[in-house]
Amino acid sequence: MSMSHIKRVGVIGFGAMGKYVVHSLQTHSENLELCLLLNSTPDNDVLTEFNPIKIETDVHDLIQWKPDLVIECAGHSAVIHHVPSLLKAGIDVVIASIGVLADTAINEQLQNSAKDGDARLILVSGAVGGLDALRSAKSAGLNTVEYRGRKPPKAWKGSPAEQEFDLDQIKEPTCIFKGTAAEAAIKFPKNANVTAAVALSGLGFDDTSVELIADPTIEKNIHEVSAIGSFGNLDISLSNNPLPENPRTSWLAALSIEEAVTKQLHSLTF
Numbered sequence: 001m002s003m004s005h006i007k008r009v010g011v012i013g014f015g016a017m018g019k020y021v022v023h024s025l026q027t028h029s030e031n032l033e034l035c036l037l038l039n040s041t042p043d044n045d046v047l048t049e050f051n052p053i054k055i056e057t058d059v060h061d062l063i064q065w066k067p068d069l070v071i072e073c074a075g076h077s078a079v080i081h082h083v084p085s086l087l088k089a090g091i092d093v094v095i096a097s098i099g100v101l102a103d104t105a106i107n108e109q110l111q112n113s114a115k116d117g118d119a120r121l122i123l124v125s126g127a128v129g130g131l132d133a134l135r136s137a138k139s140a141g142l143n144t145v146e147y148r149g150r151k152p153p154k155a156w157k158g159s160p161a162e163q164e165f166d167l168d169q170i171k172e173p174t175c176i177f178k179g180t181a182a183e184a185a186i187k188f189p190k191n192a193n194v195t196a197a198v199a200l201s202g203l204g205f206d207d208t209s210v211e212l213i214a215d216p217t218i219e220k221n222i223h224e225v226s227a228i229g230s231f232g233n234l235d236i237s238l239s240n241n242p243l244p245e246n247p248r249t250s251w252l253a254a255l256s257i258e259e260a261v262t263k264q265l266h267s268l269t270f
Helices: 016-028 059-065 076-088 098-102 104-117 131-138 181-187 193-201 251-266
Strands: 008-012 033-037 054-056 069-072 092-095 121-123 142-151 174-180 208-214 221-229 232-240 246-250
Touching: 008 016, 008 059, 008 076, 016 033, 016 246, 016 251, 033 059, 054 059, 059 076, 069 076, 069 251, 076 092, 076 098, 076 104, 092 251, 098 104, 098 181, 098 193, 104 121, 131 142, 131 193, 131 221, 131 232, 142 193, 174 181, 181 193, 181 208, 193 208, 232 251, 246 251
Parallel strands: 008 033, 008 069, 033 054, 069 092, 092 121, 142 208
Antiparallel strands: 142 221, 174 208, 221 232
16 A cells, blocks of 8 residues: 555544644645544634544544554553554554553554554654664664653653652752663653663663653753664764643654654655
8 A cells, every 4th residue: 555545644642742743734734634532522622723623532433434544642541542453453553652662561462463453553763863873783782771861840740750859949950760761661651752762772671771860950851872882882962842832742752753654644655
């Protein structure tokens, strides 16, 4: 099937990232039908700035609509509850919440569902670039991979850090988490999906070291990756502006979804 034949796209979630993706699709793709999968039907004023969009609240109704592609922008729970059914139905799915793959049982379920439906589970790189170099280095052998994420204290609100620290009173860079990528991806699902991207590109979830920092001296979200291996040393650093509507999410993470979807829409084959 040619990806140029994609006419129907489903989007799971309509938060800051979901709205960004929908706006991008409606702006750059003509004659594309969109359907939102939401927990409940939103008020009409929420949709006023967008072209007419179909709304469903049950994944089976979305499947009956027969989308050519579905994009997940709603968090780990949405992946767990909706994506396996979509994959089994033969529908390709782009997922933003790749931190869910830290759970080996869920990871296996998604892979099996994709195999059963002859569908693709498409992962996005998120807020970190340069991971192609890390994947290349992996083939020669990696000794260590470390990720450090630094965000303003307000960006950690709504995460477990809010219960463990008085984020409004942090006056100097403070480590709010130190552990493995597996632990970070599960404990900070809304903030640390990027750790999953690093882990999947390198040594895996259990052997990737992660440090998360609340830093009142910065306004951007800073992502740093360091790796040592047979190839030599690798250091990646990005300073990302947060998504205007959601300081917990790097703008580049939303752009990575946009790029992945654009690639699916305009590639010739798959």
